[in-house]
Amino acid sequence: GSKEGWKAVERRFDEMSKASGRLPKESFGKCIGMGDSKEFAGELFVTLSRRRSIEPEQGITKEQLREFWTEMTDQNFDSRLRIFFDMCDKNGDGMLTEDEVKEVIILSASANKLAKLKSHAATYSSLIMEELDPDDRGYIEIWQLETLLRGMVSAQAPEVKLKRTTSSLARTMIPMRYRSPLKRHVTRTMDFAHENWKRIWLVTLWLAANLALFVYKFEQYKRRSSFQVMGNCVCVAKGAAETLKLNMALILLPVCRNTLTTLRSTALSHVIPFDDNINFHKVLAGAIAVGTVVHTLAHVTCDFPRLVSCPSDKFMALLGPNFGFRQPTYPDLLASAPGVTGILMIIIMTFSFTLAMHTFRRSVVKLPSPLHHLAGFNAFWYAHHLLLLVYVLLVVHSYFIFLTRIWYKKTTWMFLIVPVLFYACERIIRKVRENNYHVNILKAAIYPGNVLSLHMKKPPGFKYKSGMYLFVKCPDVSPFEWHPFSITSAPGDDYLSVHIRTLGDWTSELRNLFGKCCEAQVTSKKATLSRLETTVVADSATEDTR
Numbered sequence: 001g002s003k004e005g006w007k008a009v010e011r012r013f014d015e016m017s018k019a020s021g022r023l024p025k026e027s028f029g030k031c032i033g034m035g036d037s038k039e040f041a042g043e044l045f046v047t048l049s050r051r052r053s054i055e056p057e058q059g060i061t062k063e064q065l066r067e068f069w070t071e072m073t074d075q076n077f078d079s080r081l082r083i084f085f086d087m088c089d090k091n092g093d094g095m096l097t098e099d100e101v102k103e104v105i106i107l108s109a110s111a112n113k114l115a116k117l118k119s120h121a122a123t124y125s126s127l128i129m130e131e132l133d134p135d136d137r138g139y140i141e142i143w144q145l146e147t148l149l150r151g152m153v154s155a156q157a158p159e160v161k162l163k164r165t166t167s168s169l170a171r172t173m174i175p176m177r178y179r180s181p182l183k184r185h186v187t188r189t190m191d192f193a194h195e196n197w198k199r200i201w202l203v204t205l206w207l208a209a210n211l212a213l214f215v216y217k218f219e220q221y222k223r224r225s226s227f228q229v230m231g232n233c234v235c236v237a238k239g240a241a242e243t244l245k246l247n248m249a250l251i252l253l254p255v256c257r258n259t260l261t262t263l264r265s266t267a268l269s270h271v272i273p274f275d276d277n278i279n280f281h282k283v284l285a286g287a288i289a290v291g292t293v294v295h296t297l298a299h300v301t302c303d304f305p306r307l308v309s310c311p312s313d314k315f316m317a318l319l320g321p322n323f324g325f326r327q328p329t330y331p332d333l334l335a336s337a338p339g340v341t342g343i344l345m346i347i348i349m350t351f352s353f354t355l356a357m358h359t360f361r362r363s364v365v366k367l368p369s370p371l372h373h374l375a376g377f378n379a380f381w382y383a384h385h386l387l388l389l390v391y392v393l394l395v396v397h398s399y400f401i402f403l404t405r406i407w408y409k410k411t412t413w414m415f416l417i418v419p420v421l422f423y424a425c426e427r428i429i430r431k432v433r434e435n436n437y438h439v440n441i442l443k444a445a446i447y448p449g450n451v452l453s454l455h456m457k458k459p460p461g462f463k464y465k466s467g468m469y470l471f472v473k474c475p476d477v478s479p480f481e482w483h484p485f486s487i488t489s490a491p492g493d494d495y496l497s498v499h500i501r502t503l504g505d506w507t508s509e510l511r512n513l514f515g516k517c518c519e520a521q522v523t524s525k526k527a528t529l530s531r532l533e534t535t536v537v538a539d540s541a542t543e544d545t546r
Contacts, residue, residue, distance in 0.1 A: 006069055009033070013062055022059035032069065044072075047086045095139040101125040198273040203283070206250075210287070213246055214239035225318040226403050229310050233302030234403075240295040245415040247287045248394060252419040254281040256426045257471075289353060292346065299342075304333050322402045337400035341393045348386050348393075355383040362504065376505040381481055391416065430482075434473070442495055444514040450502035452511045453488075455495045464491055472498065477509045 009032055016027045023031055029041025048068045049056045060068070071079060088100050102125035132140040193200060218239040221227055226234050254260070254277035264274045307315070308330050315327050333339050354360065361380040398412035443455035464470075464487055471482045483506060489497040502511045 005033075005073065006066070009065070009069055010062065013065055017059075017062070020059070022061055023065055024059045025056050028060075031065070032072070043087055044083070047083065048072075051086060095141055097139050098125050098129045101128055101140075198271060199276060202272060202280075209246060210243045213242040217242040224403070226322075229315065229318055230303045230306045233298050233306065237295050237298035237303055240291045240298065244288060244291040244295060245412050247284050247291065248391070249415040249419045251281060251284040251288065252423045254278065254284070256422050258426055258429055259422060285353065285356070288349070292349065296342065296346065304330055307333070319403075322405065336402075338397050338402070341397035341400075345390050345393050345397065348390050352383045352387050355380045377483075378478065378481070378505050391420065439496070441514075444517060446511065446515055447499075450511060452500045452502065452507075452514055453497065454500065454514070455489075455497045458494060458496050462496070466491060470496070470498070472500075474510055474513070476513060477506060481506055483507075 012031045013023055016031055017023050025042055025045050026038075028045040029035055029038045032041065034041040045068075046056050048071065049060065052064070052067070054060060054064065071083065074080070088096050088103075090100065102121050105121040105124055129140060132144045218235040221235045221238050222232075260274050260277055263269065263272070268274075307319075307328065310319075310327070312327055316325060328336070334343070355374065360375045361377060366375070395413055395416070398410050399407075401410065404410055437459050439456045439459060441454060441456055443453075445453045447453060467486070469484045469486045471484050473480075473482045485498040485500055487496060488499050489495060500507055500510065502508050
């Protein structure tokens with residue numbers, strides 16, 4: 001019985017606690033008769049201690065052990081369910097991830113010496129998540145698992161009627177800070193801010209800079225003569241244009257890989273999320289799209305009509321010198337240097353942005369035969385390089401604007417010059433390294449699932465750590481494309497290896513290329529693997545863990 005069991009536990013406590021009067025965590029399992037399940041007993045000890053705000057490292061007194069024992073031996077289903085939930089939900093947020101469910105299954109299997117259950121823990125936890133998380137949220141809530149376990153117990157013992165000891169057991173399992181909607185929202189907001197503070201402050205600074213530039217240019221044009229003709233429309237157009245200058249400059253920085261790799265090893269990495277460079281690149285692209293739409297619509301739907309319809313004497317008095325004392329028509333404005341360059345930029349950016357979308361870049365969309373080359377990484381890569389022409393057109397566009405005539409007040413080139421030089425240097429360095437690092441393919445193999453394994457000769461002095469990636473370019477497939485792949489060889493190996501899954505057009509072509517070599521080895525004993533040189537460069541050839 002429970003009383004006899006407690007006497008044995010109490011006796012072992014007296015033996016193990018000795019002079020200190022406290023039972024350490026390491027001895028808890030042996031003390032309660034679970035010496036063969038130390039891992040499970042240790043987790044149980046931590047869970048019961050956490051519920052009573054006890055520091056596990058300090059051990060527990062006999063009175064606290066008695067409380068533990070009373071709760072552990074309680075045959076009430078709700079009580080046992082509470083313990084199980086607490087062991088699953090370690091952070092107490094009322095949500096269980098698949099890993100948390102799997103961990104408890106493994107602990108339970110170890111405690112009950114169920115080796116088969118332990119080996120299938122991943123499968124069982126996956127089945128539980130599949131059953132209770134049909135929306136693929138990545139977690140299940142406490143009440144869902146409670147319902148599942150109650151249903152299992154009811155099915156095994158239908159004559160037993162389970163009674164709730166509280167109005168909602170699941171609700172009692174959730175800490176106070178998660179119980180009310182307001183507290184839950186505040187807590188989750190604070191957790192989100194804590195986890196993403198680097199992103200938050202950087203995006204906040206960027207938004208503030210955009211807002212400041214927009215307001216500055218808006219107020220500037222409100223004091224100009226053009227405002228009397230075009231009103232707030234010209235202010236909005238120029239404000240949007242100012243944000244475009246900033247974002248067109250910033251968008252080049254996240255793709256300067258060598259510079260970012262160097263900065264990751266500095267103190268700046270503690271406050272700037274350099275690993276989010278591509279995400280920030282996408283955010284900037286979205287901001288450019290919005291700025292372009294606002295700038296264009298303000299001009300073509302408001303500024304141009306007002307210029308054309310303005311009374312001639314008023315136009316000549318206010319804006320005559322800016323237009324050579326000739327009032328333009330709507331077609332004149334569209335056919336002007338700013339108009340033509342603006343239209344060309346919109347066409348190129350729309351084309352490039354469309355092919356950069358996930359559905360096109362990953363070949364999710366299946367286009368008909370004549371257009372199928374517009375989907376895939378190749379199309380994305382080449383279309384993206386058309387944006388270099390956009391920068392040329394942007395400088396021309398800004399140089400020939402009507403409302404500013406003094407060259408040093410045409411500031412677009414001032415925004416762009418440093419980022420463009422940075423990016424140009426990046427491409428030059430990349431080309432130099434490409435010519436210096438020629439790596440021979442030592443071994444190629446194709447595994448089930450269309451996975452290509454490549455073993456390459458390691459360049460002299462090349463060092464890396466587990467988890468790093470490298471960029472691979474195969475000139476026989478494409479002379480321009482670089483693709484990142486995780487390094488699958490160990491740092492101590494005398495070769496570099498990557499495993500490439502066939503997903504897109506580039507990886508398919510690479511697989512086919514090496515597939516022919518592998519077939520040649522099988523069909524001919526004398527055949528050897530064709531020597532194909534593949535340029536391999538780790539990100540800036542420095543340590544870059546991801």
